[in-house]
Amino acid sequence: MNKKYLITTWGCQMNEHDSEKIEGILNSLGYISTDNKESANLIIYNTCLVRENAELKVYGNLGELKGLKRKNPDLIIAVCGCMMQKEEVRSIIKEKYSHVDLIFGTHNFHKLPELLESYDQKRNMLIDVWNDSPDIVENIPTKRKYDFKAFINIMYGCNNFCSYCIVPYTRGREKSRNPEDILAEAIKLSKEGYKEITLLGQNVNSYGKTLENQVTFAQLLYMLNEIEELERIRFMTSHPKDLSDELIDAIKNCDKVCNHLHLPFQAGSNKILKIMNRKYTKEKYLDLVKKIRKEIPDVSLTTDIIVGFPGETKEDFEETLDVVRKSNFDSAFTFLYSVREGTPAAKMSEQVPDEIKHERFQRLLDTLHPISLKRNKELINREFKVLVEDISKNDDTKLSGRTDTNRLIHFKGNKELISEIVNVRVTDAKTWTLEGEIVE
Ligand code: 5AD
Ligand code: SF4
Numbered sequence: 001m002n003k004k005y006l007i008t009t010w011g012c013q014m015n016e017h018d019s020e021k022i023e024g025i026l027n028s029l030g031y032i033s034t035d036n037k038e039s040a041n042l043i044i045y046n047t048c049l050v051r052e053n054a055e056l057k058v059y060g061n062l063g064e065l066k067g068l069k070r071k072n073p074d075l076i077i078a079v080c081g082c083m084m085q086k087e088e089v090r091s092i093i094k095e096k097y098s099h100v101d102l103i104f105g106t107h108n109f110h111k112l113p114e115l116l117e118s119y120d121q122k123r124n125m126l127i128d129v130w131n132d133s134p135d136i137v138e139n140i141p142t143k144r145k146y147d148f149k150a151f152i153n154i155m156y157g158c159n160n161f162c163s164y165c166i167v168p169y170t171r172g173r174e175k176s177r178n179p180e181d182i183l184a185e186a187i188k189l190s191k192e193g194y195k196e197i198t199l200l201g202q203n204v205n206s207y208g209k210t211l212e213n214q215v216t217f218a219q220l221l222y223m224l225n226e227i228e229e230l231e232r233i234r235f236m237t238s239h240p241k242d243l244s245d246e247l248i249d250a251i252k253n254c255d256k257v258c259n260h261l262h263l264p265f266q267a268g269s270n271k272i273l274k275i276m277n278r279k280y281t282k283e284k285y286l287d288l289v290k291k292i293r294k295e296i297p298d299v300s301l302t303t304d305i306i307v308g309f310p311g312e313t314k315e316d317f318e319e320t321l322d323v324v325r326k327s328n329f330d331s332a333f334t335f336l337y338s339v340r341e342g343t344p345a346a347k348m349s350e351q352v353p354d355e356i357k358h359e360r361f362q363r364l365l366d367t368l369h370p371i372s373l374k375r376n377k378e379l380i381n382r383e384f385k386v387l388v389e390d391i392s393k394n395d396d397t398k399l400s401g402r403t404d405t406n407r408l409i410h411f412k413g414n415k416e417l418i419s420e421i422v423n424v425r426v427t428d429a430k431t432w433t434l435e436g437e438i439v440e
Contacts, residue, residue, distance in 0.1 A: 003041040004034040010058060011048025013236060014171075014200055015081055017151040018109060019046045022080070024141035025112045033143075037068060042076045042116075047083035049166050051338040055083060062097045069099040076119065078102035080109055082170035084129055086342065098125065105129035106171055110137045132157075132172035138181055148419035149387065150194050152185050153177060154220065155201035160239065162266070163277045163344040164309060164337060167202060174203070176210045179220055183227075190229035195421065196387055197224070199235040205242035218250035225254035231421060232387065232404060233257045237264060237304075240288055241279040248295050258404040259296060263288075264304035265327075268319030272309050275348070282319060289327045300330040300405035307364055308337040308357030310348035317360050324367050330375050330407070331432070332368050336361055369431050376407070376429035383439060384409070386424045388417045409434040 005026050009019040022044060023033065034040050045061060048054040062079065069075055077100050083089045084105045093100050102119050104111070107130040119126045136156065144150050157172040158165075186197055199220075201207060207217035217235075224233055233256045238247075240263055251257050267273055270281045280288075292299055305320060324332070336357050339346045384403040392398035392410045399413045401424070410433060411424050417438075428435040 002030055002032045004039055005031045005042040005044060006034055006037060006040040007044045007046060008061065009046040009081075010054045011046075011050060011082065013151060013198070014153075014202075015046055015048055016145075017153065017200060018081070018106070020144050020151070021140045021142050022046065022109055022112060023143035025110070027143050028141045029113055029116070037065075038072075040075065042078065043068075044078045044080065047079060047081035049082040049086060049089075049170055049340070051335065052340075053338070055089075058083060059092075059097075062093070062100065066097075066099050076101045076116070078104070080104045080106075082106055082166070085131075085170040086166075088341070090127060090129065094125065094127075101125060103127040103129065107131070107133040110140050133175075136175055136177050136181075146389075146419075147192075148194055149196040149198070149389070150189050151200050152182060152189075152197050153201070154182055154199045154204060154217075154235075155207050158202035159206075160203060160279075161277060161344075163275060164306065164340065166340040166343055169342055171202065174206065174210060176208050178211065179208075179215045179223060182220065183223055186224055186230065187227055190227050193229075193419075195230070195419070196232035196234065197230065199224075199233065201235075202237060203239040203242060204235050205238050205244065205247060216244070216246060218244065218246040221247075221250040221254050221257050225256045227256075230256055234260065234406070236262050238262060240265065240285050243288060243292075245291075248292060251299070252296055258406065259298050260300045260302070260404070260406040261292060262302045262304075263292075265323055266304060266306050267309055267312070267316070268321070268323035269312070269316035270319075272312055272316050272319075275311060275345075276306075276309060277344075282323060286323065286326055293328075298405065300407065301327065302331050302333075302406070303327070303329050304333045304335065305364060306335050306337050307361045308352040310337070310345055310352065311350040312337075312352055312360075317363075321364065321367050324364070324371065328371060328375060329368065330405070331372050334361065334364055334368070373429065373431045376431070376434055379407075379426045379434060380429055381426060383423055383425045384436075385421050386411075386436075387421050388413070388419065390418065391415055403434075407434055408432065409436045411436040411438055413438050 047058045155176045157174045158168045159174040161168050208215040386401040388401040392400040398410045400410050423439045424436040425439050426434050426436045
């Protein structure tokens, strides 16, 4: 009988895609997936360290597995991902969660078959975490969540060391994948019927710098745009400091590259941006937004914003609101600053009290939401090509999908349309979503 695994993933798209690869590896070993803990032979938690609440959830979930392990001693409990890269976390697990069997990290999950075998021989907690990876490992089997849209890694790691961020410590130094390998993966996927690819990297704008024969991110987009069967190319995340005119031109010129840019600005005050080590100013960011909107008029702009970074005064926060008002973001991911031990910001003395952080956070949302609503309302009566992704979560008579500008839209239609691209006219707009109807 096939062994069963259950995998739970926290965190970003990079983690989600790692989990798709872990699933692919397990399938190749004969495992099948289950969503029932009781019947699983192997439970894997793929963890995130970017903010404290993600970390606490993992500990909570691990605690809950204690009873299950007692009832079923043969169950293997594995924990992997960003949290495991941190020694302190591994010590806590050794001490307080001794029912965990296997710990591995972000750089060696491709070794899972060997790790499972070694664990099987000793049946003692096995810890194997690498600090970085010497090479990029190609051809890891992958079980993708969807059969019409797919993630493709184009680079790993990050060299930016923004002072609040733990990612450079958990994902290692920046490494770009060879363009030939990326192209081969994209061509294979498009031949299998995939319509949309999302290129993943912590800072895709600096793609290519570690390659022997340098290729820029814009050049990579032009190459991918030539793949005939492919319909859409997305990418995440862009760092404002590295966003070139060449890239803006590529988005404009490549018909398959979606009109969407996720361009985190994090904070509006130049003082805070400097301590964050972001390497741009508020003025530069606003100029960039202006240029992008001029060159690509229909572009959808989204961003990430952190509230309550150490030393953020009332005036600094007003600068953040000012950027929000001037940039007309379509939507934004907003975060309360979270202390991450091991980063420079964690040692800064002027931490902002929680109460003030929450108050500012609410003001930020109150500023952002009417702008999103206004942006969405401007789309009423316009027509968009929509990739149909699912049955709508709130109304099972409707379908949901995304425009090329990455807006979620709901509309009536037959579920056989899932995975197809259809024309939809916008009939109504809310802050987060659009309503529409299919047009022939
Ligand atoms: N606290 C709050 N938000 C953070 N991010 C990264 N590190 C932290 C932190 N310590 C946010 C940034 C980044 C997004 C992925 O997570 O906005 O762009
Ligand atoms: Fe973190 Fe900055 Fe790298 Fe993004 S660019 S992963 S925020 S260090």
